[in-house]
Amino acid sequence: MNRHLISAGDLSRDDALLILDTAEELARMADRPIKKLPTLRGRTVVNLFFEDSTRTRISFEAAAKRLSADVINFSAKGSSVAKGESLKDTALTLEAMGADAVVIRHFASGAPHRLAGWVKGSVVNAGDGTHEHPTQALLDAFTIRRRLGLRPAGGTSRAALDGVRVTIVGDVLHSRVARSNILLLNILGAETTLVAPPTLFPLAVDGWPCEVSYDLDAVLPKSDVIMMLRVQQERMTAAYFPSVREYSRRYGLDATRMALLPEHAIVMHPGPMNRGVEIAAEVADSARSTIVEQVANGVSVRMAVLYLLLGGAELPGKAW
Amino acid sequence: MVNGVVDTWLIRGARLPDGQRSDLLLRDGVIAETGARIAAAGAQVLDADGLVALPGLVDLHTHLREPGREDAETIETGTQAAALGGYTAVHAMANTEPVADTAGVVEQVWRLGREAGHCDVQPVGAVTLGLAGVRLAELGTMADSAARVRVFSDDGRCVSDPLLMRRALEYVKAFDGVIAQHAQEPRLTESAQMNEGEVSGRLGLAGWPAVAEEAIIARDCLLAAHVGSALHVCHVSTAGSVEIIRSAKSKGWRVTAEVTPHHLLLTDDLVQGYDPVYKVNPPLRTAADVEALRQGLAEGTIDCVATDHAPHPAEAKDTEWVEAAFGMTGLEVALRAVQEAMVETGLLDWAGVADRMSVRPAGIGRLSGHGNLPGPGVPANLMLYDPAAPREPVDPAVHASKSRNTPFGGVALPGRVVATFLRGTLTVLDGKLA
Numbered sequence: 001m002n003r004h005l006i007s008a009g010d011l012s013r014d015d016a017l018l019i020l021d022t023a024e025e026l027a028r029m030a031d032r033p034i035k036k037l038p039t040l041r042g043r044t045v046v047n048l049f050f051e052d053s054t055r056t057r058i059s060f061e062a063a064a065k066r067l068s069a070d071v072i073n074f075s076a077k078g079s080s081v082a083k084g085e086s087l088k089d090t091a092l093t094l095e096a097m098g099a100d101a102v103v104i105r106h107f108a109s110g111a112p113h114r115l116a117g118w119v120k121g122s123v124v125n126a127g128d129g130t131h132e133h134p135t136q137a138l139l140d141a142f143t144i145r146r147r148l149g150l151r152p153a154g155g156t157s158r159a160a161l162d163g164v165r166v167t168i169v170g171d172v173l174h175s176r177v178a179r180s181n182i183l184l185l186n187i188l189g190a191e192t193t194l195v196a197p198p199t200l201f202p203l204a205v206d207g208w209p210c211e212v213s214y215d216l217d218a219v220l221p222k223s224d225v226i227m228m229l230r231v232q233q234e235r236m237t238a239a240y241f242p243s244v245r246e247y248s249r250r251y252g253l254d255a256t257r258m259a260l261l262p263e264h265a266i267v268m269h270p271g272p273m274n275r276g277v278e279i280a281a282e283v284a285d286s287a288r289s290t291i292v293e294q295v296a297n298g299v300s301v302r303m304a305v306l307y308l309l310l311g312g313a314e315l316p317g318k319a320w
Numbered sequence: 321m322v323n324g325v326v327d328t329w330l331i332r333g334a335r336l337p338d339g340q341r342s343d344l345l346l347r348d349g350v351i352a353e354t355g356a357r358i359a360a361a362g363a364q365v366l367d368a369d370g371l372v373a374l375p376g377l378v379d380l381h382t383h384l385r386e387p388g389r390e391d392a393e394t395i396e397t398g399t400q401a402a403a404l405g406g407y408t409a410v411h412a413m414a415n416t417e418p419v420a421d422t423a424g425v426v427e428q429v430w431r432l433g434r435e436a437g438h439c440d441v442q443p444v445g446a447v448t449l450g451l452a453g454v455r456l457a458e459l460g461t462m463a464d465s466a467a468r469v470r471v472f473s474d475d476g477r478c479v480s481d482p483l484l485m486r487r488a489l490e491y492v493k494a495f496d497g498v499i500a501q502h503a504q505e506p507r508l509t510e511s512a513q514m515n516e517g518e519v520s521g522r523l524g525l526a527g528w529p530a531v532a533e534e535a536i537i538a539r540d541c542l543l544a545a546h547v548g549s550a551l552h553v554c555h556v557s558t559a560g561s562v563e564i565i566r567s568a569k570s571k572g573w574r575v576t577a578e579v580t581p582h583h584l585l586l587t588d589d590l591v592q593g594y595d596p597v598y599k600v601n602p603p604l605r606t607a608a609d610v611e612a613l614r615q616g617l618a619e620g621t622i623d624c625v626a627t628d629h630a631p632h633p634a635e636a637k638d639t640e641w642v643e644a645a646f647g648m649t650g651l652e653v654a655l656r657a658v659q660e661a662m663v664e665t666g667l668l669d670w671a672g673v674a675d676r677m678s679v680r681p682a683g684i685g686r687l688s689g690h691g692n693l694p695g696p697g698v699p700a701n702l703m704l705y706d707p708a709a710p711r712e713p714v715d716p717a718v719h720a721s722k723s724r725n726t727p728f729g730g731v732a733l734p735g736r737v738v739a740t741f742l743r744g745t746l747t748v749l750d751g752k753l754a
Contacts, residue, residue: 086635086638087639106640107642108641108643109523109524109525109594110523110640110641111594111640113593113594114594114595114639114640114641128524129524129525130525130526131523131525176524179524202520202521202527203517203521203527204517204520204521208521
């Protein structure tokens with residue numbers, strides 16, 4: 001493993017599987033009466049959030065605390081950052097405080113790369129601009145593995161996602177979730193198809209390790225997993241699509257469309273959802289939906305990432 | 321200048337751009353004599369064995385930042401950097417604070433350049449008031465001022481209004497002016513961060529598409545042809561732009577163009593680490609674009625190399641990519657970069673370099689006294705360059721520029737500027753300010 005987790009593409013297949021398997025192990029412990037492990041006692045994890053994201057921050061916070069790390073939450077709002085302090089100066093401050101890991105969420109693509117040049121501790125990318133969100137991709141892979149039963153019952157395995165057909169639908173151009181997922185799914189052997197209006201693909205998407213389609217209905221029957229991305233209504237004003245209604249009609253997942261999916265297929269969404277836009281309420285709340293599970297799995301996966309990056313003490317009951 | 325006196329210099333055995341070896345006698349600000357074994361009692365002798373003597377370089381595109389941003393550069397430090405790079409004249413872009421859109425500002429810049437004395441500073445006037453793209457600045461008054469402005473540019477912004485561009489092109493015909501366009505269609509480049517392509521898609525940075533440059537260049541070539549005016553295209557960066565300019569020139573239209581040293585050497589994959597030292601406008605493009613730009617410069621479709629020297633203080637670059645300023649310094653390494661991109665590749669010989677870095681830019685800028693090949697009677701604006709100097713990594717810390725934002729830091733480039741003369745006066749000797 002690298003010292004940092006900035007891009008899903010930096011992970012080897014072995015790294016990715018190690019994280020997923022470690023997360024399984026940790027998830028099992030979450031079922032015990034005492035959830036907390038002593039492995040990161042005395043280590044400091046800073047959650048550095050320049051963008052509001054309560055769910056991601058809470059997830060990282062819970063992960064670090066369950067590993068007994070000291071957690072400092074540093075939100076850009078109402079802090080020295082709001083008074084014009086630069087990212088570099090903030091980084092140097094955290095460095096002086098002895099942060100062992102900095103979990104950064106930032107509106108600027110590449111901010112974690114810059115931060116990694118200024119701090120000695122590990123940097124974990126919790127979403128940077130329109131670039132990447134690698135722990136989201138890991139928790140999605142974890143969820144897919146569990147829900148599709150790719151893990152032999154009763155133990156962890158090195159099962160990857162070979163041959164799993166994943167369809168990602170929505171604003172790929174601006175989606176950090178999509179970028180990280182495409183990289184990780186490729187590493188794990190899945191076959192990914194992207195579906196969006198042509199305006200919401202990057203210009204050079206042809207070179208990406210996935211298929212591209214404009215026709216959701218044609219792709220649905222060949223999908224084991226369908227992942228719906230959040231659509232931001234302001235994209236409309238920049239002429240990416242004419243109206244929310246038209247977007248929803250062509251690319252939204254409603255019950256009729258869901259019926260085109262194979263029996264076993266699951267529906268994912270990184271949240272927060274726009275119910276009635278990219279996903280209908282009855283789909284979001286259906287048995288196929290993994291949305292609530294994704295949130296729970298997020299904690300286990302982030303625990304695994306922090307544990308492995310910070311080289312915590314051996315896990316009790318290690319099974320591999 | 322030694323003791324404030326213009327000296328007599330005898331340069332021994334320099335190689336002229338045409339390949340001939342010659343002595344050069346510099347006296348009273350002109351090249352008094354050329355030829356073999358010149359005798360000149362009392363002259364200071366400079367042994368130029370192995371050195372190339374080029375006409376003093378002329379930059380059509382320099383940001384000196386004064387007035388307004390003296391923390392990034394001053395006319396003093398910027399012209400020192402120019403002299404160290406072998407330049408004897410630079411065109412100071414108009415995007416200062418206040419904007420160089422009046423006779424008062426351009427005369428101030430021109431005067432400060434003369435006082436500094438390291439190289440000639442020829443102010444560029446803004447095309448529109450405050451670079452706002454709404455009303456023409458007083459172009460004629462700037463032309464008639466002591467600064468004798470001939471090149472007008474809103475550089476940093478594009479004159480995107482086609483009617484305003486047409487009028488500007490037409491209007492400057494009265495005093496043989498030229499409009500230097502920063503070709504960037506504004507709507508197509510809203511919040512653009514880097515070249516739109518494979519790398520931008522992967523990095524999640526908003527793309528700056530080639531078509532945003534090419535569409536403006538095509539439009540402006542047609543406008544220049546329609547009104548019979550002179551258009552100069554700043555910092556051409558794409559293969560498509562080269563093609564459009566080639567086509568315009570083939571029709572006899574009065575279109576000229578420049579390319580920067582960084583666009584001749586660097587590509588957009590350097591952005592991968594998100595280090596804003598590679599953030600520049602227009603952005604670094606692809607290897608195919610670099611190749612087309614080199615070919616364009618070699619064949620003369622692109623007339624000249626211009627640095628777009630754009631100094632920024634450290635804090636403007638020590639930040640997230642999207643927050644960082646666009647721009648790179650260039651004056652002190654331009655010739656070395658051109659040697660690497662064009663001479664080492666066999667695309668240009670030294671006569672070609674003299675043409676693209678001095679003769680043609682002086683012509684486009686309507687500068688008198690610059691851009692003359694070394695010969696008897698011409699003003700002694702020239703520089704001596706050692707192309708065989710061992711490759712040394714560029715060290716931004718030693719640059720005379722106030723700013724350190726060169727993309728070539730640590731890159732081992734060939735060549736070394738040995739000496740620069742401004743009207744017979746030494747401004748640089750042995751790679752140091754004289």
